[in-house]
Amino acid sequence: MLEIVNISKNFGGLAALSDISLSVAKGETVGIIGPNGAGKTTAFNIVTGTLPPSAGKVFFNKKDITGLKPSRIVKLGLARTFQNASLYPDCSVHENIFRGTLWKLKRNMFLNLMPPAGEYSSRLDSAHQLVADIMETLELESYRDVLANELPYGIQKKVGVAIGLATSPEILLMDEPAAGLNSKESREFGRLINRIKAHYGLTVLLVEHHIALVREISSKIIVISQGKVIATGTPEQVLNDARVIESYLGGGGWHAEG
Amino acid sequence: MKKNMVIPAALVLVALVYYVSAGNVFYAHMLIMAAINTVLVSGLSLVARTGRLSFGHSAFAAISAYVCAILTTQYGVSWVLAALCGLAATTVVAYLLGSVIVKLRGVYFVLVTFAFAEFTRLALLEFPETTGGASGLAEIPPLGIGGFVIEGVDRWLVFSVLFCIVLTLLMSRFFKTTSGKEYLSVNDNPDLAESSGISVSSVQLASFVIGGAITGFGGILMSSYIEFVSPESFNLHLSITLVTMLVIGGVNSSWGPLIGALFLTPLPEILRGAQEYQHLFYGIVLVLILMIRPQGLVSIFSGLSSSVGALKKEKKSA
Secondary structure (H helix, E strand, C coil): CEEEEEEEEEECCEEEEEEEEEEECCCCEEEEECCCCCCHHHHHHHHHCCCCCCEEEEEECCEECCCCCHHHHHHHCEEEECCCCCCCCCCEHHHHHHHCCHHHHCCCCCHHHCCCCHHHHHHHHHHHHHHHHHHHHCCCHHHCCCEHHHCCHHHHHHHHHHHHHHCCCCEEEEECCCCCCCHHHHHHHHHHHHHHHHHHCCEEEEECCCHHHHHHHCCEEEEEECCEEEEEECHHHHHCCHHHHHHHHCCCHHHHCC | CCHHHHHHHHHHHHHHHHHHHHCCHHHHHHHHHHHHHHHHHHHHHHHHCCCCCCCCHHHHHHHHHHHHHHHHHHHCCCHHHHHHHHHHHHHHHHHHHHHHHCCCCHHHHHHHHHHHHHHHHHHHHHCHHHHCHHHCEECCCCEEECCEEECHHHHHHHHHHHHHHHHHHHHHHHCCCHHHHHHHHHHHCHHHHHHCCCCHHHHHHHHHHHHHHHHHHHHHHHHHHHCEECHHHHCHHHHHHHHHHHHHHCCCCCCHHHHHHHHHCCHHHHCHHHHHHHHHHHHHHHHHHHHHCCCCCHHHHHHHHHHHHHHHHHHHHC
16 A cells, blocks of 8 residues: 655765665555654655655655645645644634545635535535544544543644544554653553544554554554664564564563553 | 624724714825725734735835836826736736745844845836836826726725725635635645645645735725826835734734724824834834734624624623
C-alpha cells in the first residue's frame, strides 16, 4: 500500500536519511522506532509531503506521491496525526473533528451562502454521520462541546486522531501517539488504535519512542538508526536482534520500560 | 438572527434612524463614510481571517476607483459597466500579486503589500494624461443603476448603510458555511488545516482576491460618493486606517469592520482642530484597545449579549 523507495534527505551537509526503503501492506500496523535524531520524523514528514526528499520516491497505492503537497496527499487517503496534539484550540471537540471532513465538502463559496441542497446536502449529512461515529468510537461524546484547549492532554491526543480519521484515510500515520502519556494511558491508546483499525479497516504506520506500545500493537517493526534501516521484522525478531539491542536498546534495558 | 448579531444590528439601526430624523447633513455624511469604510475594512478582514495581514488594501480601492472613474469620465461608459470593469481589474491584479506573495512568510507578505500600495500611488502620479496626476479626476458621474440614480446625502445614506449591513450579514453567514470554516481552519492552525486536506495557499489566495475585490468595491463607492479621486484618497494612511479600524473593531468577528468603522470614522472630524495628531491618537486608541480588549470593541457587545442571555436564563430558572 505504502512504499518508500531509496529515500535520502540531506540538510545542508548533514545526511538525515540515507537510502531508506520500507513498505507497509494493507491492514498492517507498522512501528518505526529508533533513537532521537535517527531520522524517524524526517521520514514521516517526507511521506506526508511536509518535506521534499533529496532523492528517492514515495508510492501510495502504486501512485507516485513524492513531493505532493500535504493537502493533496490527504485527499488520496493518507492522513497523519501530530506529536503534540495539534488542534484548533478555540473550537469545540465536535467542530475540531468536523473540520477534518471539510475537504470532502467543497462547494462554491458564493453558492454556499445559500442553504445546503441536493448532492451537497447529502455529502454534508454523511460528514455529520462520520463525525458522530468517530466520537462514539473514540468515546469523545461527553466532551462534544468542550473547547479543545480546555481538554486534558490525553483527550487532546484522541481528538488529534479523530481529526485524522475524519479525513477518511486508508492509512493513518501517527507521530509518537504515546508521547506525553503515562504508561496506563499509553496502554489505553494502544487498545484504541486497535479498535479504530478494526472499525475503519485502517492501516497504521507509527513512529514511537514508547517500545512497549509498539511491541503490543505492531505486526512489523522497522528500526532506524543514523538515517539507515538497521532491522525489519516481527516485534520478537527485531527486539531480539543483536544489532538493534546494541545500537538502540542498549543491552536489554527496554524490558524494564512500560 | 443569532443573539450575538441582534445588538450590533439594533445599534446601527438606532443610529440610522436618529441621524435621518435629526436631518443633519454632517452626521449623515459621517454615517455614509462609516458605511463605506465598513466595506473597505470588510475586504481586509476576509484576508485577516485566513491569518494574513495586508497593508496594501488601499491599492485595491485605488485601482477599482480609478478604472471606474476613467471609464465614466473619459469614455462615457455607464456606471454599472465601469464598476464591473473596475472590479475585474482589481481581481486580476490581486490574483497576480497574491499568487506570487502567498508563499511568503508573515512579515515579508505584509512588507510586499505595503510596497505595492506605494507603487500603485506612484504609478497613478506617473500617468497624468489618463489619471489626472496629483490633481486627480473630478466630476465623476453619480452611481446609477439603470434609470435609478443614487445622488444626494439622503439616498446615499440609505443605500450605503443598507449595503454595509447586507455585506456584514453575508460575511457573518459565510463564516458559518463549510467554505468559511476552511478560512477559519487556516487561521487557527495552518499545519493542521493543510494535513486535513485544506490547501492553505489556495485559501489564502482566494481570500486575498475576494477581499481585494470587496475593498475595491468600497473604493468605487467612495469615489462615486465624493465624485472625486486622487492618489492621496488612497495613500498609505488609508491602508493604515483600515488596519486600525479592523483591529479596534475586532479581527476575529464579522462585526469587527462595522464596529471599527463606526467608532473611528468620526474621530478625525471630532479632532479636526488637531489633525496633525490624528494618527498619534489612532495609535493611542490602538494600544489601549489591545491592552484592555485584545478581541476588539466587538467583544464588549458579544460580552453584553452573552450576559443578557445569562440573565434571561436566570430569570427562567427562577
